[in-house]
Every structure is written in structure tokens, then in C-alpha cells.
Amino acid sequence: MAVPFPDDFLWGAATSAYQIEGAPLADGAGPSIWHRFAHTPGRVAGNETGDLACDHYHRALDDVALMAELGLDVYRFSLAWGRVLPEGRGAVNRRGLDFYARLVDALLEHDIQPMATLYHWDLPVALHERGGWLNPDSPHWFADYAETLFRALGDRVPFWITINEPWVVTVPGYLDGQLAPGHRDLFEPPRVAHHLLLAHAEAVAVYRTLGRQQIGLAVNLEPQHPASPSPADLEASRRRDAFINRWFLDALMFGRYPEELADIFGPAWPEFPAKSLEQIRCRGDFVGVNYYSRGLVRAAPDVAPLGAVRLTPSDAELTTMGWEVYPKGLTETLLWLRDRYANPPLYITENGAAFDDPPPRNGRVEDPRRVAYLRAHIRAAAKALEQGVDLRGYCVWSLFDNFEWAEGYSKCFGLYQVDPSDQTRRPKASARFYREVMASRGAAA
Numbered sequence: 080m081a082v083p084f085p086d087d088f089l090w091g092a093a094t095s096a097y098q099i100e101g102a103p104l105a106d107g108a109g110p111s112i113w114h115r116f117a118h119t120p121g122r123v124a125g126n127e128t129g130d131l132a133c134d135h136y137h138r139a140l141d142d143v144a145l146m147a148e149l150g151l152d153v154y155r156f157s158l159a160w161g162r163v164l165p166e167g168r169g170a171v172n173r174r175g176l177d178f179y180a181r182l183v184d185a186l187l188e189h190d191i192q193p194m195a196t197l198y199h200w201d202l203p204v205a206l207h208e209r210g211g212w213l214n215p216d217s218p219h220w221f222a223d224y225a226e227t228l229f230r231a232l233g234d235r236v237p238f239w240i241t242i243n244e245p246w247v248v249t250v251p252g253y254l255d256g257q258l259a260p261g262h263r264d265l266f267e268p269p270r271v272a273h274h275l276l277l278a279h280a281e282a283v284a285v286y287r288t289l290g291r292q293q294i295g296l297a298v299n300l301e302p303q304h305p306a307s308p309s310p311a312d313l314e315a316s317r318r319r320d321a322f323i324n325r326w327f328l329d330a331l332m333f334g335r336y337p338e339e340l341a342d343i344f345g346p347a348w349p350e351f352p353a354k355s356l357e358q359i360r361c362r363g364d365f366v367g368v369n370y371y372s373r374g375l376v377r378a379a380p381d382v383a384p385l386g387a388v389r390l391t392p393s394d395a396e397l398t399t400m401g402w403e404v405y406p407k408g409l410t411e412t413l414l415w416l417r418d419r420y421a422n423p424p425l426y427i428t429e430n431g432a433a434f435d436d437p438p439p440r441n442g443r444v445e446d447p448r449r450v451a452y453l454r455a456h457i458r459a460a461a462k463a464l465e466q467g468v469d470l471r472g473y474c475v476w477s478l479f480d481n482f483e484w485a486e487g488y489s490k491c492f493g494l495y496q497v498d499p500s501d502q503t504r505r506p507k508a509s510a511r512f513y514r515e516v517m518a519s520r521g522a523a524a
């Protein structure tokens with residue numbers, strides 16, 4: 080491929096703490112809501128948990144050597160709040176903080192840039208029991224946690240992400256209850272979302288006094304396309320676009336929520352004080368883009384609260400998550416961000432696909448569909464770069480097959496297969512492909 084990727088473009092891979100570390104209570108760590116959720120029968124497929132995951136907590140240094148052999152420029156990982164602050168606030172757990180300091184130092188020794196996510200869904204239970212993200216104090220708890228990490232690691236971590244996908248924390252977490260803490264309530268999501276945005280803004284403000292590098296928010300984005308040209312489907316796709324794509328970014332970039340949100344939530348949508356919306360207005364240094372697929376939307380007046388349903392196209396290629404393989408949607412998303420928010424610096428902080436991979440043969444795992452998915456999406460990103468999008472990096476989700484939340488270990492996104500019997504990491508064809516992409520600075524895609 081003609082190489083539009085600049086030499087300083089950062090190629091990486093992403094993981095998160097609860098999904099790969101295991102040992103959730105080791106060395107003084109406090110339990111998270113995901114530890115509690117996974118141990119609640121019926122919440123996770125097969126009642127699987129992150130108790131072992133990829134045992135990364137005990138294998139981190141070997142895993143960093145694997146990342147170096149793969150050729151990563153940047154590694155995106157998350158910090159487990161409860162390892163550092165077992166009660167979520169107050170006393171620091173030095174052994175937990177030391178784990179992350181060792182990980183960061185190992186990455187730097189291997190010339191891999193750390194990209195640290197402060198919050199990837201694993202709220203300490205101690206804070207959840209004080210109301211969690213529903214508590215108006217939650218932004219201050221988060222900012223204090225962030226400050227602890229900025230002071231401990233700020234000199235060595237060049238990229239910080241405050242919160243991974245506040246929409247997923249809010250909607251599957253508090254509206255439909257699919258993810259921890261598993262609430263199903265119409266009145267909680269608007270307040271949770273507001274507190275998450277305040278938390279992000281407060282952490283950025285603290286960072287501005289302490290750090291000199293880059294900080295941003297990672298958002299899941301999904302272009303919405305009407306299933307037909309009918310006014311009802313057009314309106315439904317516009318509502319779903321506001322609900323998924325514009326809810327958080329408009330608040331950050333413009334200091335206002337999309338009008339559709341008040342229609343969607345009706346009486347459950349509060350009057351937010353103008354002052355707090357002004358506090359939320361905070362561009363950060365970059366936007367992290369998590370892209371997987373698009374939404375094909377049909378009006379469904381009886382499906383509350385959106386009045387819309389997402390269709391699975393019968394003629395499309397699907398991943399095992401049931402998500403349509405739609406690389407054009409990545410170009411569309413990146414161009415949309417350029418045009419709506421005045422061309423902010425962007426990193427693709429997650430892009431990947433779950434497929435049923437075969438068992439290893441001669442130590443190799445063949446995953447041609449993942450190779451094709453990654454190639455198509457890297458090319459889609461290149462198309463956006465060629466049109467002036469300020470795209471600065473790309474991270475594959477995920478480095479390892481890992482704990483896929485409510486799906487357990489049944490959904491595999493990894494460049495490496497992890498043998499559950501002995502934790503052996505085996506590179507898939509997609510790892511070999513991605514190594515070539517990185518070595519050729521994108522040309523091999």
C-alpha cells in the first residue's frame with residue numbers, strides 16, 4: 080500500500096487490567112465491581128471470572144519482552160484503581176503501585192511508549208458502596224486517584240487516558256444492566272454520565288498542574304446508518320447517533336448535550352447546572368477512538384427509550400460478537416470527528432475483531448479473517464489520513480485473547496492465543512501480519 084503513515088505514527092496494541100491481569104486481590108488490592116459482578120452467578124457466560132485471565136500480573140515482564148519482539152511502538156493498558164487505592168481513596172497500596180511502576184519501566188527499557196488508561200470499568204467496590212458513579216463526589220474520588228498516579232508515574236508515562244468509553248460505563252452498566260454494576264434504570268444513566276464527564280475534566284485540570292504530556296478520553300464510536308430512507312428510520316438513526324456518538328463528545332467539545340438526549344430520556348433527563356456543563360467543557364490533548372463496526376438502524380417505536388433497533392444485515396460478514404465487518408465506517412468516523420470537532424488529534428485506541436480461531440498446529444494459529452479485518456481497517460484509517468485527519472496512532476484490540484466481560488473467554492480478539500492450561504502465549508497469523516505492518520511503517524497493510 081502507498082504509505083500515508085508518517086514515520087512517527089505510533090503502532091500499538093491494547094489491553095485492560097481486569098481482562099488480562101488475574102490475581103484481582105493480590106498484594107493488598109481491593110475488589111472491583113467487576114470482581115463482584117463476575118462472581119455473581121449468571122452475570123458472565125459460564126460463570127467465568129477474571130481470577131486468572133492471562134495471569135499478566137505474574138508474567139508482565141515476559142509479556143513486555145513479547146511486545147518488544149512483536150515490535151510495538153506503544154502499549155495501551157489500564158491501571159486497576161483498587162490495586163493502587165484498595166478503598167478507592169485514602170491509603171495507597173505500595174505493592175499495587177509498584178506493579179505498574181515495574182511495568183512502565185520495562186516498557187520504557189524496551190522503547191515501547193506506555194499509554195495508561197486510568198479507568199477501564201473496574202471501580203473499587205468500596206466506592207460503589209458509597210454510590211459509585213451516582214455519587215456527586217465521584218469526580219473528586221477519581222481526580223484524587225488520577226493525581227496519585229500522575230505524581231507516581233507522570234514523569235514516565237507520555238499518554239494518559241482518563242476513562243475508557245464512558246458510554247459503556249453508563250449504558251450497559253446502568254441502563255440495560257449487561258455489564259457491571261448491572262443496574263437497569265432510566266434515571267441513573269444521565270447522572271452517571273454527567274459525573275463521568277466531570278471526573279474526566281477534573282482529572283485533566285489536575286494533570287495540567289502536574290504533567291506536561293498528553294491526556295485524553297477514549298470513546299466508542301459507531302456510525303449510524305438508517306435501514307431505509309424512510310423519515311422514521313432517518314430520525315431513529317439520528318437519535319442513535321446522538322445517543323452513542325455525540326452524547327459525551329458534544330459535552331466535552333461544546334459544553335452542551337445533544338438535544339436528542341432530553342427526548343430520549345424524557346422525565347429522566349435532569350436540568351444540569353450551566354456551571355457544571357462549563358466545567359465539563361474540556362478538549363484534552365487528543366481523542367481516543369474505539370472503533371469496531373457501524374449501526375444499521377430501524378425505527379422501533381415500542382423499544383424504549385430510543386425507539387430504535389440495531390439490525391444485523393443478513394448479507395454482511397459478522398464477527399463472533401455479531402458485529403458487522405464494516406471498515407468504511409472507520410474512515411467515516413475519523414472524517415466526522417475532523418469536521419465536527421475541528422480536527423482534534425486522534426489515536427485509534429481500539430480496533431479489532433473476535434473470530435473463532437482454530438487450535439494451534441505446529442505452534443501456529445491461523446486466523447485469516449482477523450488478518451483481513453485488520454488490513455481493511457488499517458487501509459480505512461489510511462484513507463482518513465490522506466484526507467487530512469490528524470491521526471497519530473493505531474492500537475489493535477487486543478494483544479491477547481482475554482476475559483471479554485459478560486462473554487467470558489468465549490470471544491477471542493487477540494493477536495496471541497493464550498493456552499488456558501499453562502498460559503502459553505502463541506502468536507496468530509495476525510500477530511505475524513501486524514509485525515510486518517509495523518516494521519514497514521504501514522506499507523505491508
Ligand SMILES: OC[C@@H]1[C@@H](O)[C@H](O)[C@@H](O)c2nc(CNc3ccccc3)cn21
Binds near residue numbers: 095299476
Ligand atoms: O468487546 C471488545 C472490546 C472490550 O474487550 C474492551 O474492553 C472495550 O474497551 C470495548 N469496547 C468496545 C466497543 N463497544 C462496546 C459497546 C457495547 C458494549 C461493550 C463494548 C469493544 N470493546
